[in-house]
């Protein structure tokens with residue numbers, strides 16, 4: 001594979017480097033073995049520009065073009081761990097495909113993955129990044145995540161990679177009974193928090209979790 005070759009030459013993109021990243025995630029408190037195995041399997045350096053490949057296994061967000069970023073590995077792991085708690089993975093909807101990294105991690109865990117991206121150019125880039133991984137259970141869709149994905153709903157799990165000011169209503173409607181949604185919400189003071197929404201027989205339970213920093217969720221396709 002041509003991408004990341006230079007960095008591979010100095011050992012910065014090897015499976016061993018990735019294994020060290022996973023060991024650090026474990027130290028930071030990620031416990032779910034399904035999540036750790038998926039992060040150990042997906043070559044994150046193939047989702048960033050060649051010039052950044054040597055930094056792909058640092059635990060940080062990196063630019064991916066179109067003023068967007070690839071999510072920090074710890075945050076990807078933490079959010080998926082929260083989705084899976086006490087749960088067997090079923091179908092999942094991701095809002096904000098970006099470069100496709102988290103979509104690939106999800107596809108290593110969930111039997112059925114849908115991912116929506118509003119920026120066409122980014123979705124094409126994600127398709128290219130994902131090509132070699134041959135993930136037959138992953139569907140990428142160009143669309144506005146504020147509308148969710150009616151044709152594939154309901155979803156047992158929903159994960160949002162961009163911060164909205166409030167929970168998008170369509171996503172709440174498309175959450176299956178017994179399902180979970182994890183998303184960053186932005187507050188008026190500019191801060192953001194992860195919010196977990198659980199749908200049970202009678203209604204919804206909402207819990208506020210860690211402070212985070214995501215790009216804003218924007219309306220409409222681009």
Ligand code: SAH
Nearest residue numbers: 070071096098101102118144145162217218
């Ligand atoms: N999941 C990515 C992170 C992407 S950053 C990863 O693995 O690293 C968040 C993405 O959400 C951006 O690509 C942005 O364009 C997208 N986004 C923002 N608002 C959106 C919306 N309403 N619908 C779909 N995607 C949206």
